[in-house]
Amino acid sequence: MARYLLAFNGTLPLPPDDLRLIGQQAQLLDTARRTVLVEADAEHGIHQLARQLPDWTVSPETVVPIPTTQPAVRKRPT
Amino acid sequence: MATLPPRNYILLPRAGLQFADATPTTRDAIRSLTVDTRLSDVLAGELTNLAVVLDSTSGQGAKLVQISESELPMLRAQLPGVLIVPEVFYYPQLFRESIRTLVRPLQGQAKVALKIQLVEANTTKPVVGATVVAFTNFADRTGEQATSDAQGVVSFKNISNQKIDQLYVYPKVGYWSYWKQKVTLKTGDKLPIQPVKPDYQDAKSFFYPAPVDGEPTGSGLTVGVIDTGAGPHPDLNIAGGACTVTGDNPADFADVDEHGSHVSGIIAAQGTPPTGVRGIAPGATLRAYRVFGRNSDGASNFAIIKAIEQAVADKCDLLNMSLGGGPVDTATQEAITFAYQNGTICFVATGNDGRQPVSFPASFSLSLAVSAMGRKGTFPANTTDAPNVAAPFGTDKKNFIAAFSNVGPAVDFTGPGVGIVSTVPGGYSPLSGTSMACPAATGIAARLLSGHPDLVSMPRTAARSDAMIQQLATYVRPMGFGPTFEGTGMLLLPDTSTPKPPVT
Numbered sequence: 001m002a003r004y005l006l007a008f009n010g011t012l013p014l015p016p017d018d019l020r021l022i023g024q025q026a027q028l029l030d031t032a033r034r035t036v037l038v039e040a041d042a043e044h045g046i047h048q049l050a051r052q053l054p055d056w057t058v059s060p061e062t063v064v065p066i067p068t069t070q071p072a073v074r075k076r077p078t
Numbered sequence: 079m080a081t082l083p084p085r086n087y088i089l090l091p092r093a094g095l096q097f098a099d100a101t102p103t104t105r106d107a108i109r110s111l112t113v114d115t116r117l118s119d120v121l122a123g124e125l126t127n128l129a130v131v132l133d134s135t136s137g138q139g140a141k142l143v144q145i146s147e148s149e150l151p152m153l154r155a156q157l158p159g160v161l162i163v164p165e166v167f168y169y170p171q172l173f174r175e176s177i178r179t180l181v182r183p184l185q186g187q188a189k190v191a192l193k194i195q196l197v198e199a200n201t202t203k204p205v206v207g208a209t210v211v212a213f214t215n216f217a218d219r220t221g222e223q224a225t226s227d228a229q230g231v232v233s234f235k236n237i238s239n240q241k242i243d244q245l246y247v248y249p250k251v252g253y254w255s256y257w258k259q260k261v262t263l264k265t266g267d268k269l270p271i272q273p274v275k276p277d278y279q280d281a282k283s284f285f286y287p288a289p290v291d292g293e294p295t296g297s298g299l300t301v302g303v304i305d306t307g308a309g310p311h312p313d314l315n316i317a318g319g320a321c322t323v324t325g326d327n328p329a330d331f332a333d334v335d336e337h338g339s340h341v342s343g344i345i346a347a348q349g350t351p352p353t354g355v356r357g358i359a360p361g362a363t364l365r366a367y368r369v370f371g372r373n374s375d376g377a378s379n380f381a382i383i384k385a386i387e388q389a390v391a392d393k394c395d396l397l398n399m400s401l402g403g404g405p406v407d408t409a410t411q412e413a414i415t416f417a418y419q420n421g422t423i424c425f426v427a428t429g430n431d432g433r434q435p436v437s438f439p440a441s442f443s444l445s446l447a448v449s450a451m452g453r454k455g456t457f458p459a460n461t462t463d464a465p466n467v468a469a470p471f472g473t474d475k476k477n478f479i480a481a482f483s484n485v486g487p488a489v490d491f492t493g494p495g496v497g498i499v500s501t502v503p504g505g506y507s508p509l510s511g512t513s514m515a516c517p518a519a520t521g522i523a524a525r526l527l528s529g530h531p532d533l534v535s536m537p538r539t540a541a542r543s544d545a546m547i548q549q550l551a552t553y554v555r556p557m558g559f560g561p562t563f564e565g566t567g568m569l570l571l572p573d574t575s576t577p578k579p580p581v582t
Binding site for chain 1: 211220223240244248325375403408409412430462466513
């Protein structure tokens with residue numbers, strides 16, 4: 001299982017039928033104005049769902065770390 | 079500064095393919111951009127003859143223009159709110175195997191071999207909880223990291239009898255960092271760590287002294303900080319906020335790190351020197367939006383999108399996003415566009431990857447991307463900021479673009495981001511990064527805009543965002559680094575008492 005963002009490209013509000021479909025085929029985790037966060041099967045589930053939602057774009061959730069300028073050790077001395 | 083060769087870019091409206099909804103000024107400019115028109119004949123600013131219109135879909139439609147990368151900051155300043163995207167070409171997709179995970183060597187048996195002690199300079203009090211990174215070969219980042227214990231003792235297991243190429247010490251709160259190169263350590267060595275004073279004249283207070291009576295302070299402006307949360311801290315007055323991390327308490331916007339508190343303090347801390355820190359716009363209203371979870375790997379783009387939308391609903395005027403990296407994603411672009419269309423402009427840090435291209439979302443055309451500069455003499459000589467001094471140097475040779483700063487044609491402004499003293503949970507600390515430069519730009523923008531209540535009171539539309547950016551452009555001065563490093567330059571106070579470098 002992996003987390004994905006589904007972004008709606010049509011005219012708001014989010015279509016209830018689309019949301020129902022999303023809820024049936026993935027676990028709906030959170031909702032924003034135009035985007036929903038879901039958890040779905042990485043191999044098949046999300047691609048199958050995407051094919052049924054032409055007004056939506058699917059992308060994996062991305063995570064950015066807290067920024068730092070601190071250099072990090074990559075390997076130990078031998 | 080040499081002008082880079084021209085490339086093709088497409089000028090697009092924020093939504094759709096027609097500029098019909100743009101502000102009258104932008105509409106007029108776009109209408110005048112017919113095929114073969116030189117941009118310098120239509121737009122103000124110093125654009126070269128190489129900048130021309132190559133094609134157009136219609137009078138109010140998208141434009142294909144040829145322009146040098148180094149002129150992009152000027153073009154963005156002249157056409158605020160217009161999307162400027164590189165023309166791209168698509169090719170058949172080829173699949174190739176690539177390395178994803180490097181093989182790691184097995185670690186040797188743990189054995190304590192070297193113990194040194196960190197002590198406060200002058201008092202010899204132990205410095206507890208500091209991170210110490212000892213590189214035996216800095217170029218390939220070979221080394222060992224350890225943390226000082228309750229006695230200030232740092233124990234290394236693998237680096238005895240080896241010359242330390244570079245030694246970095248990062249204390250937690252209340253001290254300057256420490257840096258030394260080409261050093262041989264032996265057990266029992268004591269490293270003196272300098273305490274930091276809240277009223278130290280850092281680059282922030284050098285360029286942006288606290289407002290005196292009668293000067294704009296940022297009052298009337300609301301600044302949203304999308305970060306690790308903010309406070310509690312006696313110098314920070316957080317008016318409200320939210321946590322948008324899925325599954326976390328939406329009302330808990332307290333800092334889960336130190337980053338967001340430090341950023342917030344740069345913008346609008348209300349402490350009083352010498353015992354406290356004063357932000358650049360102490361009169362601005364601060365709101366905190368926490369997008370980093372407790373003990374999490376990082377901030378999700380979904381949490382960031384939700385935070386932007388919540389900040390717009392809360393009527394934030396400016397948003398500070400000292401975060402970024404990772405792939406471009408259209409959902410975040412849409413959220414920044416949504417903010418812009420609702421009169422809220424986003425300042426975003428360019429990233430700390432060392433002269434790499436500006437990271438996303440700072441690279442998005444509607445973001446105001448801020449690189450980091452520093453000034454010699456505004457941090458102690460033996461701190462970890464010493465290696466951050468690098469060319470290019472400015473017209474004033476004490477000024478430099480920080481070695482860690484990402485740069486490129488997407489940069490809009492530069493700001494002070496080296497050795498900046500600000501608020502962290504439990505006290506005050508100096509930190510460096512484009513994360514610090516970004517709130518410096520946001521803070522001075524709030525302070526400058528608070529002197530223009532006519533703009534602040536405009537309806538919350540894209541025209542308001544356009545007008546705020548155009549007003550800010552009048553306060554920008556090039557510092558002599560060139561547009562690749564500083565965009566259009568640095569936002570400076572009009573006050574003649576501010577140390578203003580000569581205009582190039």
